[in-house]
Amino acid sequence: MNAISPAPLIPESAPFTPAQRAWLNGFLAGLYGGAEAALPAPAQEAEDFPWHDPALDLAERMVLAEGKPKPRRLMAAMAQLDCGQCGYICQTYAEALASGAETSASLCVPGGKPTTKALKSLLAEAAPLAPAAPAPKPAGPVGEPVRFLAATRLTGPASAKDVRHVVLDLAGTGLAYQAGDSVGVMVENDPALVDAVIAALGAEPSLRPVLLRERDIGRPLDRTTDLLAGAARDPREAAMLRKLSDGDDDAGPKEADLLDLLQAFPSARPPVADLIASLPALKPRLYSIASSPLAAPGKVELCIGVVQAERRGRLRDGIASCHLALRASPDQPLRAYIQPSHFRLPENPETPVVMIGPGTGIAPFRAFLQHRAATAAPGRNWLFFGEQRSATDFLFRPEIEAWREDGLLTRLSLAWSRDGVQKVYVQDRMREEASDLWRWLQDGAHVYVCGDASRMAKDVDTALRAIAMEQGRMNADQARDWIVSLARQHRYQRDVY
Numbered sequence: 001m002n003a004i005s006p007a008p009l010i011p012e013s014a015p016f017t018p019a020q021r022a023w024l025n026g027f028l029a030g031l032y033g034g035a036e037a038a039l040p041a042p043a044q045e046a047e048d049f050p051w052h053d054p055a056l057d058l059a060e061r062m063v064l065a066e067g068k069p070k071p072r073r074l075m076a077a078m079a080q081l082d083c084g085q086c087g088y089i090c091q092t093y094a095e096a097l098a099s100g101a102e103t104s105a106s107l108c109v110p111g112g113k114p115t116t117k118a119l120k121s122l123l124a125e126a127a128p129l130a131p132a133a134p135a136p137k138p139a140g141p142v143g144e145p146v147r148f149l150a151a152t153r154l155t156g157p158a159s160a161k162d163v164r165h166v167v168l169d170l171a172g173t174g175l176a177y178q179a180g181d182s183v184g185v186m187v188e189n190d191p192a193l194v195d196a197v198i199a200a201l202g203a204e205p206s207l208r209p210v211l212l213r214e215r216d217i218g219r220p221l222d223r224t225t226d227l228l229a230g231a232a233r234d235p236r237e238a239a240m241l242r243k244l245s246d247g248d249d250d251a252g253p254k255e256a257d258l259l260d261l262l263q264a265f266p267s268a269r270p271p272v273a274d275l276i277a278s279l280p281a282l283k284p285r286l287y288s289i290a291s292s293p294l295a296a297p298g299k300v301e302l303c304i305g306v307v308q309a310e311r312r313g314r315l316r317d318g319i320a321s322c323h324l325a326l327r328a329s330p331d332q333p334l335r336a337y338i339q340p341s342h343f344r345l346p347e348n349p350e351t352p353v354v355m356i357g358p359g360t361g362i363a364p365f366r367a368f369l370q371h372r373a374a375t376a377a378p379g380r381n382w383l384f385f386g387e388q389r390s391a392t393d394f395l396f397r398p399e400i401e402a403w404r405e406d407g408l409l410t411r412l413s414l415a416w417s418r419d420g421v422q423k424v425y426v427q428d429r430m431r432e433e434a435s436d437l438w439r440w441l442q443d444g445a446h447v448y449v450c451g452d453a454s455r456m457a458k459d460v461d462t463a464l465r466a467i468a469m470e471q472g473r474m475n476a477d478q479a480r481d482w483i484v485s486l487a488r489q490h491r492y493q494r495d496v497y
Contacts, residue, residue: 051076052090054453054496055461058114070122071098077118079110081453083497085283097123106222106247107280110453110497116222117247143186143284143335144173146300148328154303156392162306163360163395164325165290168336171298175336179292179367180343180495183300184284186335187323188212193259200262203272215279217258218319224278228261231270241265253312260312285320286339288450288495290363294374300336303363303395343448343495349377352445354437356460358386358415358426361451362395364495368448369399373408381408382440384426386415411436426456427463438471446491453496464492 049072051061058077065076075094082089086107088096096102097119105119147169154163168183170176177183194211201207211217222245229241241261243251253260258279261268291301306325307318317326328334345353345368355365362385372381383400387393394400394414403409413429430437441447449460461483468479486492 049075049091052080054080055458056080058111058118062118070125071095074098074119074122077111077115077122078108079115079453081110081496083110084286085109087281087283104221104223109219113247120222120246143184143337144175145333146170146173146175146336148324148330148332148334149299151304151325151328154395159392160388161393162308162325163393164302164304164306164321165396166302166304166324167296168300168302168334169298170300175300175338177289177293177300177338178340179289179345179371180364181341182286182288182339183302184286184337184339185320185324186213186284187282187320188327189217189282189319190317190322190327193217193257193317197259197262200259201269201272201275207272207276210276214282215276216282216319217279218316219280220256220258220261221278221280224258224275225261227270227274227278228265228268232265232268234265234267237265237267241268255311257316259314282319284337288343288363288367290366292367292370292374295370300338301366303360303366305360341495342490343450343493344490345371345377346379346446348379349375350379352380352382352410352440352443354382354384354440354445354447355450356384356426356430356448357450358384358456359451360395361449361456361495364450365448366396366399369403369408373403380410380440380445382411382413382437382445383409384413384415384429386417386424386426386429388416388418390414390416390419425459427459430460430463431466434467434471438467441486444491446493447486448493448495450495451497457494457496 051064052075053061056064061076061080062073065073068076071091071094074097075090078090078093080090086093086109088102088107093102093107097105105123106116108115108119149167149169151164151166154165155161168185189212191212194208194217197211197217198205198207225241225245229238229245232238232241240251244256253264256264287302287304289300290303291299302324304321304324307321309316317323343364349372353368355368357363357365365383365385369381369383371377372379381403385395385400387395393416400409400412404412413426413433415424415426415429417423417425447464449457451457465476465479465483468474468482469476472479472482474482483492
C-alpha cells in the first residue's frame with residue numbers, strides 16, 4: 001500500500017449539519033485517502049487527538065479517549081491509519097457513525113474484529129443522533145486507462161512468498177508522479193468466484209458485471225449479515241448470523257466472503273437487489289510506486305505481494321494482487337490514477353536519509369534511490385531491508401547490490417528471519433547499529449518507514465525510542481516527545497498499511 005497526504009477537513013464551525021460535514025469530509029478523504037503519515041495533522045489546530053497513533057494498541061487508545069464525546073471515543077477505536085479504505089478517515093468515519101449518517105461499524109479493515117466490536121459497544125450506549133437524510137458517498141476517482149505490461153516474479157521458486165514486479169504503461173494518459181507517490185488501480189473480482197456466487201443465489205447472469213466490477217464480494221459488511229439474518233428461514237441460522245454481525249468469531253465461518261455466507265446459511269436468501277446494495281463498493285487498491293519517473297519515464301512500477309490462502313477447501317485470491325499478478329493482460333487496459341503523497345525525499349539533496357522497508361515495503365525506497373542516483377544527490381543513504389531468506393527473498397537484489405558497490409548506498413543493513421537459528425528483523429539491526437544510527441540522526445537524517453503497520457512499524461517505532469533512551473540518555477517521556485518532534489519536522493515519515 002501506500003503513502004497519502006492527510007486530507008483537509010471541514011471545521012465544526014462550518015455551516016453544515018454533522019451528517020453533511022461527515023459526507024464532505026468523506027469526499028475529501030476519497031480524494032486524498034491512503035496510508036497514514038507519521039503524525040497526522042489534527043482536524044482542528046486547537047484539538048489534540050493523543051490516541052491518533054497506530055503504534056498504540058486499542059486498550060491504550062480507549063484510555064486516552066476516556067471522558068471525551070462519543071465521536072472521539074469512536075475515533076479512538078479505529079486503526080488510526082487514515083487509510084481511506086472505509087471511504088472516510090478515522091475522524092470522519094467516527095462522526096458519521098455518531099450522527100447516524102453511516103450505519104456500518106465494520107468498515108475499518110485494518111482494525112478488524114476488535115475495532116468492530118468496540119464500535120458496536122460504543123454505539124449501543126445510546127441511540128445515535130437522528131441524521132438529516134444522509135447524502136450518498138462519492139464514487140471515488142475514475143482513473144485513466146493504462147496498459148499492463150508485465151508482472152515478473154521477484155522471489156525465487158523455493159520462496160514461501162510470491163512477490164511481483166508489476167509494470168504499467170502510462171503513455172498517452174497524462175498521468176505523472178514523483179518518487180514517493182502511490183498509484184490507485186481499479187481491478188475486478190475473481191471471475192470464478194463471481195460465477196459461484198451467482199450460482200449460489202440462483203440469479204440471472206446479467207448480475208455478473210455488477211459483481212465483477214462494482215461490488216466487493218470478498219468482505220461483506222455487518223449490514224450484509226444483518227440482512228441475511230432477517231431473511232433466514234431457519235431460526236438457528238438467523239441467530240448465528242446476528243452473532244456474526246456482532247463480531248462473534250465462533251458464530252460462523254472466519255474471514256468469510258459472500259460465497260462462504262451463502263453456503264453456510266442456505267436458508268438466508270434476501271431479495272438479490274437488497275443483497276447487492278448491502279455490499280461495499282469495490283474500491284481501487286493503492287500501491288506505493290517502486291520507480292522514479294527519471295529512471296522509468298512513461299511507466300510506473302510496483303512491488304506487489306500476491307495474496308492467496310486456502311480456507312475451507314477453497315483457494316482465496318487477494319482481489320488486486322491476484323488480478324495484477326495472474327489475470328491482467330496487455331490486451332485489457334486497466335484504469336489507474338496517481339495519488340500524490342506526503343512521503344517525500346528532503347528538499348536538500350545533501351540531507352542523509354535512513355530507509356526502513358522490509359518485504360514489499362522496499363517499494364518507495366527503490367524509487368528514492370533511483371531518484372537520488374538520477375539527480376546525483378550527494379546525501380548519504382542507509383537502507384534497512386529484511387525478508388525471510390537471503391537466497392530467495394532479496395527483492396531487487398541486483399540493483400541494491402550495484403548501488404552499494406557504486407557508493408549510492410552508504411550503508412546496507414539486511415535482516416533474514418529464516419536463515420539462522422534466531423529470527424532477525426530490521427528492528428534488531430537498528431538496535432545493533434544504534435550508535436551509528438544515532439549519529440546519523442544527530443546529523444539531521446530523515447527517517448522513512450514503509451510496510452506493515454500492525455507489527456513492523458510498531459517494532460521500528462519502539463526501537464527508535466529505545467535508541468533515543470540509550471544513546472540520547474532520555475527517559476521514556478522524553479523519547480516519545482523526541483519522536484513527535486521528528487515527525488513535526490517531517491524527519492520521521494511512515495507509509496504503513
